Structures are given as C-alpha cells and as structure tokens.
Amino acid sequence: MSLVLIVLPILAGCALFFVPRSDRTVSRITGCVVAAITFFLPLVTGNDGAISAHWLSRPFTASLHFAWGGLSFWIVLLLALCTFCAILATNMPQTRTMIALLLMLEGTMMGLFTARDILAFALFWDLMLIPPFFALVGWGEHRDTAWRYLIYNFAGGLLLLLATAAFGVIYGSTDVIGTGHSIAGAWAPWIFAGFAIAFAVKTPLFPFHTWMPATYSDTPPPMVAVVSALQSKGGLYGFLVIGLPFLGSAMAQWKWIFIIASLVSLLYGAYIALVQTDAKRVVAYSSLSHLGLIVLGIFSFSGVAVQGVLVYIIAHGLFSAALFLILGYFEEREGTRSLARLGGLGALNPKLAGAFTIAALAALGLPGLAGFAGELVILSGVFQSGYFWPALIALIPIVLASAYMLRLLQDIINGPQVKDIPERTDLSWVEGLAVAPLLAALVVLGCYPHAVTATAAAFTAPLAAVQPQAAGTLALTKEQHDR
Amino acid sequence: MIANPYTQADWNAVIPLFIVGGAALIVLLADLVSPKYANRYVSMAIGILGLIGGGVYAGTTYGVSHNAFGGGFILGGFAVVLQEVIVISAIFSIALFGAIGRGDRIAGSVALMLWSTAGAMLMAGAANLMTIFLGLELLSLGLYCLCGLADRPTSRESALKYLILSSTASGFLLFGMALLFGATGSVTLAALTTPAVAVNPLYWLGGGLFLVGLAFKLSLVPFHVWSPDVYEGAPLPVTAFMSVVTKAGTLAVFARFAYAAIPAHASNALLIPFFIIAGISMIAGNLGMLAQTDMKRLLAYSGIAQIGYIVASLAGGTDQGVRYAIYYLVAYMFMNLGAFAIVALLSTDKEEGSSIASFHGLAQRRPVLAAVMTFFLLALAGFPPTAGFLGKILILSTNVSAGFPWLAALLIAGTAISLYAYFKVIRLMYDRHAKPQALPSVQAPLAYVSMAVCVILVVVMTFYPYTPSNVLPLVK
Structure with missing residues (x-):
C-alpha cells in the first residue's frame, strides 16, 4: 500500500503536464484530491502498508521495501497535510506547473520517509532535489540560487551514496531500516561521516547552511512551505533511523x-x-x-x-x-x-x-x-x-x-x-x-x-x-x- | 595440400561477423538497383536487418564456451555480451541516419559502419595479439572514412585528426605487441601469464606501450584530446557509433588483458597506473564538459569521464567488477544513444542541431523532447531512477570491497563536477526568458523509437539489474 503514496502523486504530477498550461481549477482539484488520498490512506488502513520487492542480491542485498510504521507514520501525515495546504494555497502564474511539481515532490519525499532500505532511501534522497530545482529555475529571482541548492545537496547526496555503498559492502544488506545492529570497526566512523555530511547539508547544520536562506527566500511560497517543513527533516530522520541504530558508536565518538x-x-x-x-x-x-x-x-x-x-x-x-x-x-x-x-x-x-x-x-x-x-x-x-x-x-x-x-x-x-x-x-x-x-x-x-x-x-x-x-x-x- | 586445421565450431564462432560484414555487401549492391526516393531506407533496412541477424545468432551462442582458432577468438559469455552491446549501438546509430542529411545517399556510410561493427565484434572475442590488431584495424579503417563523410570542413579535419592520431596509437599498440611477443615467444594472451615473463624488461615495456595504445583508443586522459574534435566534426550517426562501439571493443580487449594476461604478482605494478589515469579521466573529463558549447563535444567529454568509471570498475580484477563494468557499459550505451537521438531530432537537413544554443528554450517548443533530454542528462549525471544511478552504486561498492576507495572518492568528485555541466543544459532548456525559435520539422520515426526504447531500458535496468554471470574466465 505504501507504494500508492509514492507512485500516485508522481503519476498525478506527470499527468498534470497534459492539462493546458493556463489551467487552475482542474490541477488544484486533482492536487488536493491526491494529497487527501495520501493523507487518509495511512489513517484508515490500520496497518503499516509494508511492501517489499527484491532489488539486488549482489554486491549486497537490497530491496524496494517501503512501509509507514513508527516515526514514518507521523512524517507521512505531515507531508500529506503540508502538500494539501500548499496546493490549496497555490495562486501564481503557471499554477498548474507548480502543483505538478508539488505533487512530484510529495511522491519523492513519501519514498524517502517510507523507505526501509538505505539504497531506496538514497534513491529518493537525490530524486527529491529535482522538483525544487525546477521551481527555482521557473520562479526564482536569482540565477545562482538554483545552482547553490542543487550542487550543495547533490554533493551531500553523493557522499550518502558512497556511504551507502560502503555500508552495503560491510553489512551485507541495506534492507535494514527499522532493525538495528551496531556497525563497529575501522570503517564505521567514515561511513558515518559520509551519512552525517549529507544529513548536515540537508538539515542544514551550521557550516553547511549557506544554500538555505537564499533557497527559502527565492522559492515560491507553496514549494518552500513543503521544502522547509519536510525536506529539511530528511537529515534529522536519517540521523534517527540510520545513524542511531547502526552507527551509534561512531555518532558518540x-x-x-x-x-x-x-x-x-x-x-x-x-x-x-x-x-x-x-x-x-x-x-x-x-x-x-x-x-x-x-x-x-x-x-x-x-x-x-x-x-x-x-x-x-x-x-x-x-x-x-x-x-x-x-x-x-x-x-x-x-x-x-x-x-x-x-x-x-x-x-x-x-x-x-x-x-x-x-x-x-x-x-x-x-x-x-x-x-x-x-x-x-x-x-x-x-x-x-x-x-x-x-x-x-x-x-x-x-x-x-x-x-x-x-x-x-x-x-x-x-x-x-x-x-x-x-x-x-x-x-x-x-x-x-x-x-x-x-x-x-x-x-x-x-x-x-x-x-x-x-x-x-x-x-x-x-x-x-x-x-x-x-x-x-x-x-x-x-x-x-x-x- | 595443406589440411585445414580449423573445425566447424571455429567457423561457427565467427558467423555473426560474417553476417554483419556480408550485410554490408548487400547494402552496396542493393543501392545500385533501388529507386532513388527509397535508397536511404533500403540501405538502413538491410543494415539493421543484418545487424539483427548477427546479434540474434550471437545470442544463440551465449551458453557456448569455445576456444576458436587456437585461442585467437574466444567465444563465451563475455564476448557475446560485448558483441550484443556493439550490435545494438550500431543499430541505434544507423537509425539516426533517418533524421539527418536527407538529400544524401547513405549506402556507403552504412556499409562502412557495418564493417567497423564487424571489427569491433572481433575485438570482443579476440584473445591473441593478432586478432586484437586485426579487429582494431577493421574498426578504425571504416571510421577514418566515416568521419570525413559530412560535407563540411570540420568533418575533413575530424577525419584527418582521427587518421593521424589513431594510427599513432595503433603504432604504440603494435610496438607493444611486438615486444610482448619478443618476451614470450607467443602471440596468445594466455601465454603472457607465465610468471617467468615478469622478469623480462621487454614484457614491461611491451605491456606499457600496449596499455598506452588502449588508453588512447578509450580516450583516457592524457590521451583524450582527439576525441572532442573528432566527435564534433564527424556526422552525427558516426559520432554516436564511435562513442559506444570503439569504447566497447577496446574495453573488451583491456578487460581480457587485465584479467587474464598478466602474471598474478605483476598485475598491480602494470595496471595501477592505468587505473590512476582512469581516475584522472573522471575528473578531467567532467571538468572539460563545463566549457562546451556543442552537444557533441559535451558528450565526448562526458564519455571520457564515463569510460573512466567503467575502467575503474575493473580495478582489483574481481568477478563482480567485470559484471558491473558491463552493466555500466550497457547503461552508458542507452543513455548516450538516447541523447544522440534527441540531437538528431533537433537537426535540419542543412545543419546538425548539436549546438547547445539549439537547446535554448526547448521546453516551450518541444516539451516532450526537452523532458526526455532532461531524463538522459539526469541519467548521465547519475540521478535516480536510472541505470546511471545504480551503475554508480555498483561501481562504488566494487571499488570499496576490492580495496580501491580512492577510485570511489574520485568517482564521487567527478560526478559532483559533472552535475553543473549537465544541469546547465537542462536549465537552458527550461529557461523562461528564452525567445521562441523556429521549429525544425523532423520526420524521423526511427529516432523517436530509439529514444523511447532507451528511456524504457534505462529505467527498467534500474529496477531489474541483471548482470551476466558467465563472463569469467576471460581466457582459457
């Protein structure tokens, strides 16, 4: 079921590109309905919506494994709620395009927050940069902002990717979020460093924050509402579900x-x-x-x-x-x-x-x-x-x-x-x-x-x-x- | 009378080459008799059918493992997979002829391309120094002519540059081969593994020169300077062809040499410099992209970096390394050929649409093309959900587990640099201040088909990452 949370908004977002560019009503109604579905689905189904499909068996085990249990549940609700409100509040030139981007952003972040596999987490970590980038290209006031946003965050994403690969090779599997066995050894601090820099850029934490004020002030209000409310939580969520259970000792160091x-x-x-x-x-x-x-x-x-x-x-x-x-x-x-x-x-x-x-x-x-x-x-x-x-x-x-x-x-x-x-x-x-x-x-x-x-x-x-x-x-x- | 030492099985191993090479002859003959308005399509159709025939026949031999011609040509999983890569990219490249230069006869180009393909297919299975050189020259001779076929000065420049520089590289390669032969007294790669040869200085000199020749053909830094110029000048389908086929063929030779033709204790000393230049290529290739104003040059520099990633995957000589190198090569093929298909769709009869300026404001004029181009550029940059993303993860993990974390770090650094170059184009396409330009009207169904196929395969490969399991050993 959690796949619906990811796929439905992304498909709806893509579909909106086929309605006329000047449209407001259809896209707003579609957007609100989709966001409402993603809000009520976890509430009414009463389970954790787990879905899992085999992905990789070498060089480490990975699955496309998603579920909304635990902390994810509240973040998923928050994301759906914020997207709903942002879509309702969208009122600007090219409303349709903005709503389409908002829906795609929702879908990618649903993937991030429901991922139970670190590789899937890394996949959505990079993917969720694209809608805000296009929002900055389309509506931003300064040329540099989109670059700063993208390059900072993608560089962080690459370190996350490297850390994920190293984690997978050492641990043997990345299908681990929600479980927890501490990794020790000489590699652990380095793996943690890779994750930590990515998370610190995204949060953002002090020396890595310089992309943030420009991005928040340049991005149109509906998009920045979702980005500041949810995207920044990606890093914190990562510290909680990847850092603490697996790299606790490195974190403590x-x-x-x-x-x-x-x-x-x-x-x-x-x-x-x-x-x-x-x-x-x-x-x-x-x-x-x-x-x-x-x-x-x-x-x-x-x-x-x-x-x-x-x-x-x-x-x-x-x-x-x-x-x-x-x-x-x-x-x-x-x-x-x-x-x-x-x-x-x-x-x-x-x-x-x-x-x-x-x-x-x-x-x-x-x-x-x-x-x-x-x-x-x-x-x-x-x-x-x-x-x-x-x-x-x-x-x-x-x-x-x-x-x-x-x-x-x-x-x-x-x-x-x-x-x-x-x-x-x-x-x-x-x-x-x-x-x-x-x-x-x-x-x-x-x-x-x-x-x-x-x-x-x-x-x-x-x-x-x-x-x-x-x-x-x-x-x-x-x-x-x-x- | 001399008895024929070769068996039927030996000839069966090279039947795909004969199918492809024979198709080239048919293309030329058919061009003589076909009506003028249709000759283009007759040539393309025969060429593509011949390639499909060769590819299908090669596919049926996937499980066969045979040492043909006394070790000259080794049929096995690795050779077959590489041959399929070569055949598929040749098909996609020929499909692009439909989109550009509609006034010209193309039978000659198609025939040359088929012969070059046959040469590259020979390289995919070549396991002695003679067949390697034979395949390489068959590949290159066709390309020298193909590069010069467009009617403009840069094309002639491209052909001349490629002829001179590539011949020089062939010289290095040949000299290296001669020295290797001198060191071992045998032309087979398998003979090079005897530990005794490692004390012979001829072996080291020969191996070094051989690798320099290969680095040139792979356009690894510092032997890369020819490739942007040659790519820019050559006709578009030829550039697309070169960007994958020459690299796949040479990569096959390199993999075979690195995995199976070096005494175990000597392999690090001989290969580490090669991996270092692969690492430098990742950085330099991506840096080179930043300043480009022509799409073909940009993709040339991108190719330099991408080949660096693929070579890096072979570091450590592991089983999974060669499998992931193949995975990334296939991914690179589809991403790259897809991007070339879009350049072809932006071309007019007079002019190739390879200038980056022709992408300015593309999203307003051709939203679908812009979206698909964005997809391919994202894939080349390693964004999910594409095979470029998963390929990078696989290469990173094989580097980490084989003890080459510095290659993984260089890959990350190179990718970070490449991001700016790829997104510069994306940004240009979605520039909201762009002035409307005239639309080139292109009727090229084949280019649309190949574009769509590339998109689908790049996504499917991400979620069903099949890597062939029977690639090793590369030499018996």
Whole structure:
C-alpha cells in the first residue's frame, strides 16, 4: 500500500503536464484530491502498508521495501497535510506547473520517509532535489540560487551514496531500516561521516547552511512551505533511523562536533533572524536555529530528548509551513516582503493577522502550542543526560526566538499603515482553509504530544546501546580538558 | 595440400561477423538497383536487418564456451555480451541516419559502419595479439572514412585528426605487441601469464606501450584530446557509433588483458597506473564538459569521464567488477544513444542541431523532447531512477570491497563536477526568458523509437539489474 503514496502523486504530477498550461481549477482539484488520498490512506488502513520487492542480491542485498510504521507514520501525515495546504494555497502564474511539481515532490519525499532500505532511501534522497530545482529555475529571482541548492545537496547526496555503498559492502544488506545492529570497526566512523555530511547539508547544520536562506527566500511560497517543513527533516530522520541504530558508536565518538555545530546553528540562526529585513529570511534563519535544537537533542542520546525531538520535528514542520504560506499571502497582497515596507496590516486584515499570530507564537514556543512541548522536552532531556552548559546555551536562542518572531509580527501587523500600498483584502475562504489544518494541528499536538512520543520507544534500544559509551567519551573529554 | 586445421565450431564462432560484414555487401549492391526516393531506407533496412541477424545468432551462442582458432577468438559469455552491446549501438546509430542529411545517399556510410561493427565484434572475442590488431584495424579503417563523410570542413579535419592520431596509437599498440611477443615467444594472451615473463624488461615495456595504445583508443586522459574534435566534426550517426562501439571493443580487449594476461604478482605494478589515469579521466573529463558549447563535444567529454568509471570498475580484477563494468557499459550505451537521438531530432537537413544554443528554450517548443533530454542528462549525471544511478552504486561498492576507495572518492568528485555541466543544459532548456525559435520539422520515426526504447531500458535496468554471470574466465 505504501507504494500508492509514492507512485500516485508522481503519476498525478506527470499527468498534470497534459492539462493546458493556463489551467487552475482542474490541477488544484486533482492536487488536493491526491494529497487527501495520501493523507487518509495511512489513517484508515490500520496497518503499516509494508511492501517489499527484491532489488539486488549482489554486491549486497537490497530491496524496494517501503512501509509507514513508527516515526514514518507521523512524517507521512505531515507531508500529506503540508502538500494539501500548499496546493490549496497555490495562486501564481503557471499554477498548474507548480502543483505538478508539488505533487512530484510529495511522491519523492513519501519514498524517502517510507523507505526501509538505505539504497531506496538514497534513491529518493537525490530524486527529491529535482522538483525544487525546477521551481527555482521557473520562479526564482536569482540565477545562482538554483545552482547553490542543487550542487550543495547533490554533493551531500553523493557522499550518502558512497556511504551507502560502503555500508552495503560491510553489512551485507541495506534492507535494514527499522532493525538495528551496531556497525563497529575501522570503517564505521567514515561511513558515518559520509551519512552525517549529507544529513548536515540537508538539515542544514551550521557550516553547511549557506544554500538555505537564499533557497527559502527565492522559492515560491507553496514549494518552500513543503521544502522547509519536510525536506529539511530528511537529515534529522536519517540521523534517527540510520545513524542511531547502526552507527551509534561512531555518532558518540563525534558527538561533540555535532553538539558544538548545533549550538552555533542555534545562536547564529537566531541572531541573524533578529536583524534580517526580508520576512522569508527571518523564518529561514529561525529554521536554522530550531533545527539546531533538534540536532542537539539527538546528539544528547537521551531517551527523553528523543521524545522531544519527535514532537518538535512535527511541530516545526507545521509552523514553518504555516509561516511560509502566510508570508506568501502577504507578499502576494503587497508585492514585497521587506519588513521596512510592510506594516499595519492587522487592522484591515484581522483574520490574516490572527492566523499569522498563531503560527508565530507556535514558532517562538508559546506553551499550549506544539513548539513548546518539543522545546521543553528536548531541553530537559539534554539537561538530564549531563550536558549542563549546552542546555544552558540553548536557552538563549529560545529567548531570542521571542524577540525575532515578535519583531516579525510587529513589523507586519502593527505599526502605521503604509500609504503607498493600496490593496488590502483579508484572508479568502480558500486561503483560510489552506492554513487552518496546520494551525489546528499545532494546537492539538501542543495539548496532546503523547501520540507522537509513543513512537519514541523504537529508539530506546539504540540509545541504550550508545549511552555507556557516550558517558565514557564524556569522561575522556573531561580528562583531556583537565590536562 | 595443406589440411585445414580449423573445425566447424571455429567457423561457427565467427558467423555473426560474417553476417554483419556480408550485410554490408548487400547494402552496396542493393543501392545500385533501388529507386532513388527509397535508397536511404533500403540501405538502413538491410543494415539493421543484418545487424539483427548477427546479434540474434550471437545470442544463440551465449551458453557456448569455445576456444576458436587456437585461442585467437574466444567465444563465451563475455564476448557475446560485448558483441550484443556493439550490435545494438550500431543499430541505434544507423537509425539516426533517418533524421539527418536527407538529400544524401547513405549506402556507403552504412556499409562502412557495418564493417567497423564487424571489427569491433572481433575485438570482443579476440584473445591473441593478432586478432586484437586485426579487429582494431577493421574498426578504425571504416571510421577514418566515416568521419570525413559530412560535407563540411570540420568533418575533413575530424577525419584527418582521427587518421593521424589513431594510427599513432595503433603504432604504440603494435610496438607493444611486438615486444610482448619478443618476451614470450607467443602471440596468445594466455601465454603472457607465465610468471617467468615478469622478469623480462621487454614484457614491461611491451605491456606499457600496449596499455598506452588502449588508453588512447578509450580516450583516457592524457590521451583524450582527439576525441572532442573528432566527435564534433564527424556526422552525427558516426559520432554516436564511435562513442559506444570503439569504447566497447577496446574495453573488451583491456578487460581480457587485465584479467587474464598478466602474471598474478605483476598485475598491480602494470595496471595501477592505468587505473590512476582512469581516475584522472573522471575528473578531467567532467571538468572539460563545463566549457562546451556543442552537444557533441559535451558528450565526448562526458564519455571520457564515463569510460573512466567503467575502467575503474575493473580495478582489483574481481568477478563482480567485470559484471558491473558491463552493466555500466550497457547503461552508458542507452543513455548516450538516447541523447544522440534527441540531437538528431533537433537537426535540419542543412545543419546538425548539436549546438547547445539549439537547446535554448526547448521546453516551450518541444516539451516532450526537452523532458526526455532532461531524463538522459539526469541519467548521465547519475540521478535516480536510472541505470546511471545504480551503475554508480555498483561501481562504488566494487571499488570499496576490492580495496580501491580512492577510485570511489574520485568517482564521487567527478560526478559532483559533472552535475553543473549537465544541469546547465537542462536549465537552458527550461529557461523562461528564452525567445521562441523556429521549429525544425523532423520526420524521423526511427529516432523517436530509439529514444523511447532507451528511456524504457534505462529505467527498467534500474529496477531489474541483471548482470551476466558467465563472463569469467576471460581466457582459457
């Protein structure tokens, strides 16, 4: 059944190229129906939709094996929901082409998040770069952005490919996601390095993030909503399902690099978000900061933190998709997204302002919304497992988050109305419908995160395997420090 | 009277060559009698039928293992698979004649191409120095003429360049063969494996020169400079033919030499330099693509890098190495011939559509062609879901397991570079600011068919990665 999730959107996307270029209605309805099917299919079937076909027997065993159990289930739902909302919100020149690309993106990412085989994972990892590339070619403002996006991510994908090949040769099989036997030996750190760089580029983590702000600000709103909400999770998902179960010891060896990189991402992202004047870039850099927190949570190897990580992965997807869609509405209305030019929209567009406020508050971690649940649990997990200073440093960007999100809110919604921008229309019915599910999900998840944290049980065993060694490494580091 | 030392089985082994070579004669004869408006299609039809006949006959001998002509020609899985590759690419290349230069008679070109094909098929099974050279020269002589057949100055330049440089390479190869013969006293490859020859300096000099000759024919860096110029000047079907057939034939010879004609303890010392230049080719070929403005030149540089990948797969001399080399060769054949088919479809009677400028804004004018071209370029760059992606995974894993991780690293680096070059073309096709250009109207059903077949096979190969199992041993 999970094959439907992959094939249906891709085929529907291809089919849309045969409707006239100027069409809006047919493609929007098709897109929404397909996205809705992919949303309800995992919900109603009640199993994990596993499907498996033999692929390679030499040089290592590989299968086309897909299933939506465990963590994948929630990410699949998030992906289908975000795609649905993005398609509903698509309103631009060449709507048809954008919706076709969105559907193809959904299909490829469904493949990524349901893959139970690392080779299939690698296949979709590369494939999911193509729709955003074409979106950047077709709508992007700067010529370089598409290159930067593609080359950075494909280079990461190639390292992933090399690591996959090495993993397969050493382990004998890549049909392993969802199981777990730690790989040890001289090769393990190198294999992990290959995976880790690919994941760090995609997330993005501090030194590898430079493609991200330009990509997020240049990509049209519906596409960037899905890319920021889901594609960035590919790396985090990889750390969780490939890194922890198989390369835990290598992860523990290198954890300080990642803890430091994630702290830098947290602080640096928050600081830059504070001074950006492009509204989309503010959200882009805030994403860098938020995802840094998730990486910190993963590399603290704490069972509690991983529960928070799962919640925050979903929460970040929901609020960043909502924020980018709503910023898209503003941009469409006012023709600009410069914070210096926007202002005073709240009085005339109360519904739009209300939706924006909820999304922004979720992003800054207001209790009761999903962001808070994630942040709190991650931080307490990090603190519990003995990382006092990292936890303390990670608190600073959370304070900064309030500052930059409120600044964004204030600059757009409050303040004097800008005179030379005439047209002001409030949220239309369709536009409202496009963000309402995301906001509702934020509230539900904020009050009832247990649904998602229940899947964390799958990660307890690999974490337990890593823990003792993690403590050992920590002790060693302290010794070195003392010397 | 001298008794004929060869048995019926020996002659049966080379029947496919005779079918293909004989078809060339029929093409020439039929051209004399066929009406003017149809001669093009008569030549193409006879040529393709002859190739199909040869290919089918060769296919029936797939399970046969026979040492024909006293070890001169070895029939076995490897030879048959390589012969099929050669035959199929010749069929696809001849199909492209339908799309370009509709005013010309093509019987001569088709006949020469068939003879060249027969030469390459001989190389696929050649296992002594004489048959290797015979096959190589039969292949090359036809190509010297074919390169010069288009009526434009670059074509004549191409023919002359290829003649001079390729003859030089043949000289190296022949001198190397002479020295190898001097070292062993035998022309068979099998005789070269005796450990005693490795102490003879003639052997090392001969082996080195032999490999230089092969590197030239494979256009590995630093012996690659001829290939972009020759590809650019030659008529399009000939370029398509050369890009696969010469490489497949030479690769067969190299594989046989590397796997079965080197004393075990000497193999690293002799072959590592060859793998190093294969690694450099991956980088240099892909770098060379970046500056190109002509599709044929771009594909020439791409071929330099792709052959580097295939040669790298043979490093370590493993069973799976040669199987994955064949897999990638077949994948490369379909990706490359598909791309050439699209170039042919953009050509007019007067001019080949190989300039990259003719791809500008193609998505607006010919959306299907643009999409398919994108597919082939993605495949060449190693994007999924194509055989180029899986082939790279297979080569990477064989490199890692055979102890050549540095080749895997070079492959990754080269692929990263190639990405920019391939996507530059893709981007140009989808440029939204492109000005509308006139459409060349091309009635070339065969080129469309070969394009579609290539797309399907490149995808199918990804999910059903069959690799022939009975390729080893290469020499008995």
